[in-house]
Amino acid sequence: MKILVTVKRIPDPDASVKFANGAVDTSSAKWVPNEFDQYAVETALRLAEDAKSKKRHAEIVVCSVCPAAQRQHITTFLAMGADRGVVVDADDTALDSQAVAKLIAGVFKKEGADLLVCGKLSQDTEGNEVGQRVAGLLDLPIASFAGGVTWDQDGKAMVVSREVDDGVETKKVPLPSVITCDLRVVLPQSVKNGVTPDDYTYNEGPRLASLRGITMAKRKKVEQLKPADLDVEAGSAISNTGVNPPPARAAGQIVESVEQLVEKLATEAKVL
Amino acid sequence: MSKVLVVVETDGNAIKSASLPGITAGAQLAQQGGGELHLLVVGAGVGDAANAIGQAGYGAAGVHVADHADLAPFTTEAWTDVVVGAAKALGATALGGTATSTLRDVIPRAAALLDAPLASEVTAVTGSNAFRREMSAGRAVADFTASGSVVCFTARASDFEPATPADAAPVAAVDAGTPNKRGAEVVSIEKTQSARPALTEANVVVAGGRGMGSGENFKPLEELTDLLGGALGASRAATDAGMVPADLQVGQTGKVVAPNLYFAVAISGAIQHLAGMKGSKTIVAINKDPEAPIFQVADYGLVAKWEDTLPQLIEAVKAKKG
Ligand SMILES: Cc1cc2nc3c(=O)[nH]c(=O)nc-3n(C[C@H](O)[C@H](O)[C@H](O)COP(=O)(O)OP(=O)(O)OC[C@H]3O[C@@H](n4cnc5c(N)ncnc54)[C@H](O)[C@@H]3O)c2cc1C
Numbered sequence: 351m352k353i354l355v356t357v358k359r360i361p362d363p364d365a366s367v368k369f370a371n372g373a374v375d376t377s378s379a380k381w382v383p384n385e386f387d388q389y390a391v392e393t394a395l396r397l398a399e400d401a402k403s404k405k406r407h408a409e410i411v412v413c414s415v416c417p418a419a420q421r422q423h424i425t426t427f428l429a430m431g432a433d434r435g436v437v438v439d440a441d442d443t444a445l446d447s448q449a450v451a452k453l454i455a456g457v458f459k460k461e462g463a464d465l466l467v468c469g470k471l472s473q474d475t476e477g478n479e480v481g482q483r484v485a486g487l488l489d490l491p492i493a494s495f496a497g498g499v500t501w502d503q504d505g506k507a508m509v510v511s512r513e514v515d516d517g518v519e520t521k522k523v524p525l526p527s528v529i530t531c532d533l534r535v536v537l538p539q540s541v542k543n544g545v546t547p548d549d550y551t552y553n554e555g556p557r558l559a560s561l562r563g564i565t566m567a568k569r570k571k572v573e574q575l576k577p578a579d580l581d582v583e584a585g586s587a588i589s590n591t592g593v594n595p596p597p598a599r600a601a602g603q604i605v606e607s608v609e610q611l612v613e614k615l616a617t618e619a620k621v622l
Numbered sequence: 623m624s625k626v627l628v629v630v631e632t633d634g635n636a637i638k639s640a641s642l643p644g645i646t647a648g649a650q651l652a653q654q655g656g657g658e659l660h661l662l663v664v665g666a667g668v669g670d671a672a673n674a675i676g677q678a679g680y681g682a683a684g685v686h687v688a689d690h691a692d693l694a695p696f697t698t699e700a701w702t703d704v705v706v707g708a709a710k711a712l713g714a715t716a717l718g719g720t721a722t723s724t725l726r727d728v729i730p731r732a733a734a735l736l737d738a739p740l741a742s743e744v745t746a747v748t749g750s751n752a753f754r755r756e757m758s759a760g761r762a763v764a765d766f767t768a769s770g771s772v773v774c775f776t777a778r779a780s781d782f783e784p785a786t787p788a789d790a791a792p793v794a795a796v797d798a799g800t801p802n803k804r805g806a807e808v809v810s811i812e813k814t815q816s817a818r819p820a821l822t823e824a825n826v827v828v829a830g831g832r833g834m835g836s837g838e839n840f841k842p843l844e845e846l847t848d849l850l851g852g853a854l855g856a857s858r859a860a861t862d863a864g865m866v867p868a869d870l871q872v873g874q875t876g877k878v879v880a881p882n883l884y885f886a887v888a889i890s891g892a893i894q895h896l897a898g899m900k901g902s903k904t905i906v907a908i909n910k911d912p913e914a915p916i917f918q919v920a921d922y923g924l925v926a927k928w929e930d931t932l933p934q935l936i937e938a939v940k941a942k943k944g
Contacts, residue, residue: 363893367761374762446739447730471875474758477742479730482698486734491699491806494727497868509809513868514723515640515877516820517813521697524805533858533875534868554862587739592765596756599900602921604912608931611906611924612938619904619921621826621883622850622942 351408353394354463355432356454356481357387358442359416359423360474372592376443383423386469388430388556389531394467395431395557396541397501401550407543408464409433413457415442415450418574428567429559435572436461438580446586449577451483456580458488465508466528470495481530491523497534500542624657624750627686627714629705631724632663632671637678639823642784644720645680647747647777649785651716655750658683662708662796664701666694676793680785686712686796693801695808698727700801706735707798709772716751718775720782729774739768743878745781759874760897779822780880780901814867818853821870826852826883827902829872831895832859833888833909834928840866842932843887849939855879855899857889873898887928891916908932 361367361379368375391412398408410432414424418439428435438453445453458466468481485492493499493510497518500509505522512519513532523529534540538551559567577584605611616622628648630641645661652659659682663672668689676685688704705728709717717732719725721743733740745763746754752767753775768775821827828847830840840854847854855872856865872879874897884902889895891907891914899905900919907920910927917923924931 361758363759367758369762374758448734448737448739451734473874476755476757476874477740478726479733479740479742482727482730483734486702486731489804491697491804492727492731493806494698495723512723515822515869517811517867517869519695519811520809522807522809527806533871534862537862587770588741588766588768590764590766591752593757593762594765596760596763599919600921602905602917602919602923604917604923604925608924608934608938611922612935612942614922615883615904615906616942619883621904622939 352461352463353398353408353410353465353467354458354461355387355390355394355410355412356466356468357391357412357414357423357427358384358472359420360384360472363473367595369593369595372594373590374593381420381422383426384469384472386471386473386531389533389536390467390469391427391430391432392556393499393531393535393541396546396552397499397543399546401546401552407545411436411461411463413438413454415440415445415453417441421572424572425567426559428570429563430557431563434570436575437572438575438577440577440584444586445584446588447477447479447483449582449584449586451480451487452582453577453580453584454480455484455487456582457575458484460580464525468528468530470530470532481528485528490527492528492530493521493523494530495532496529497532498540499529499535501544503544624652624655624715625660625713626652626657626716627660627662627709627712629662629664629719629725629728630675631722632665632668635670635674637671637675639784640722640779640820641720643779643782644718644777645785646782647744647775648716648718649681650747651750651775654747655715657715660712660714661685662688662705664688664693664704666691672793677790678787679789679791681788682791685791685793687793688796688798690801692803695811696724697803697806697808698731699804699806701728702731702735703801704798705732708796709736711797714772716773716775718777720779721776725776729776733774736772736774738770738772738774741766741768741773741775743776743778745778756897759893760900761893778878780878814869818847821853821855821872821877822879824853825881826850827855827872827879827881828852828885828887829855829857829889830860830887831857831889832863834860834865837865842936846885846932846936846939849936849943850883852881857895886916886920889916890914891919
């Protein structure tokens with residue numbers, strides 16, 4: 351079993367967004383791993399490992415499309431526990447989701463992977479497209495917006511609870527397939543692999559890299575590819591004409607009491 | 623000439639109201655491009671729904687139906703096959719609909735198969751291939767163009783008015799090919815049961831956060847919600863803790879809402895939460911911490927514990943409503 355996980359770097363989402371010349375100014379940005387990709391790697395690790403014995407039952411390869419010189423986030427994920435990395439050397443900010451999806455589909459085929467795990471979106475551009483596109487390009491089934499994943503080892507399938515608009519849908523997808531991860535996939539008992547006991551309780555959230563993990567990460571292999579190696583001509587059909595801050599909301603007021611609040615809602619805002 | 627194809631979802635014998643904003647976005651796109659709006663109804667046994675949609679018309683030049691047993695329950699694999707098939711058969715130049723969880727699954731996959739760009743979760747249509755959308759949890763607004771022989775889009779429900787009935791439109795089956803689920807199987811669907819309006823369509827949303835402490839403590843919030851005929855919402859911290867179901871989450875990665883009145887109770891106002899509600903007309907925040915960032919977007923802030931305020935608020939609203 352080989353699991354490919356897509357990972358991306360994003361400007362620190364906790365820092366304020368800077369603008370210059372009608373675009374987001376990332377010249378002084380601190381780049382960090384996308385949170386949803388941390389969830390994706392955590393999901394892959396929980397699928398791959400026996401949490402008790404620490405034995406692995408699957409190989410985890412993380413893949414990123416980014417300038418090769420800026421692949422610190424790959425090292426972070428190797429330190430978390432992924433086995434090796436693939437970096438497709440390209441300026442991801444100049445590519446649209448279709449180009450990125452073609453590159454990832456190319457890596458998936460080259461690796462002969464069985465499962466692709468993606469975050470549901472990246473916190474900066476918020477496209478929510480890549481996993482679905484890769485599944486389409488590879489003609490694979492997909493379970494998007496996963497809040498829980500159970501590996502049915504006998505059925506060679508993933509049983510995924512999907513967070514949909516009006517509730518939860520459980521979908522079974524045979525391998526090879528694609529999963530995109532939503533927030534609740536990293537709750538303590540969201541992932542079951544048939545090896546780790548079903549009642550095992552993980553810490554909530556993606557795991558932190560251990561010291562040993564950080565040391566080991568430096569020795570793990572990261573393969574470097576060019577888009578041409580995957581026969582992909584990478585470009586973008588999307589072109590920004592201006593990126594600006596949103597209009598600010600008018601300043602509000604602090605009210606002193608419930609009576610005052612209700613009065614103002616009725617007479618001033620006219621919403622009661 | 624441009625031909626905009628909007629995919630609509632049905633519920634029993636009628637269109638889902640969630641699909642109506644996407645029709646409006648499609649109509650705007652058709653108008654900008656001097657072209658026609660067409661609707662695509664997908665499902666199993668959707669003939670009656672399609673006829674009702676044809677009656678209502680919504681400004682469309684035609685209603686096309688892809689009806690096949692394998693299209694229900696919904697799987698993106700099967701749906702995308704017929705959506706792409708229909709887009710090709712009809713010669714669509716644009717393809718999309720409301721950014722529901724269904725179409726956020728289908729449209730990107732369809733875009734991949736059509737080798738098309740996707741204008742995802744747009745908040746405005748500004749030209750025949752020009753759109754606006756938010757990024758970085760609502761802290762950046764991008765104006766952009768998407769070019770190609772087909773352009774895909776999903777429209778954020780809170781930013782487009784629901785389409786309204788107009789002249790009837792002709793209804794016809796479309797030869798969209800045979801859907802294939804690719805081995806995927808829907809095992810079960812657990813719908814959150816609620817008599818309340820949908821979160822994304824409600825005029826009033828009452829949302830609670832981690833500071834509520836427990837699901838039990840949401841009772842007074844539910845009472846206030848029902849008094850106001852609104853929908854219940856929550857922060858991620860409250861949904862993650864299992865206080866309320868996950869589909870009530872408001873925010874960057876939950877639902878985006880823009881009601882007339884939004885109550886944020888015991889919610890700190892993290893950027894990811896603000897991204898989902900800052901378009902609300904009037905925002906009320908109740909929080910015991912005067913420094914909570916939620917007060918920066920609130921029109922009316924009350925620094926207080928919910929335990930001390932909600933009972934009073936409920937009584938006062940009851941009195942006001944008579
Ligand atoms: C990738 C990612 C995506 C995310 N997406 C979302 C999203 O879509 N939606 C979302 O909401 N969050 C999202 N978050 C989480 C977000 O960052 C915050 O952690 C979350 O919104 C906090 O929820 P909260 O305000 O309820 O809890 P807290 O931040 O813990 O705030 C609780 C508040 O309750 C107040 N309080 C406590 N007790 C009382 C009382 N008795 N009376 C009155 N007030 C009280 C406190 O003063 C505090 O302000 C996301 C995070 C990440 C990393």
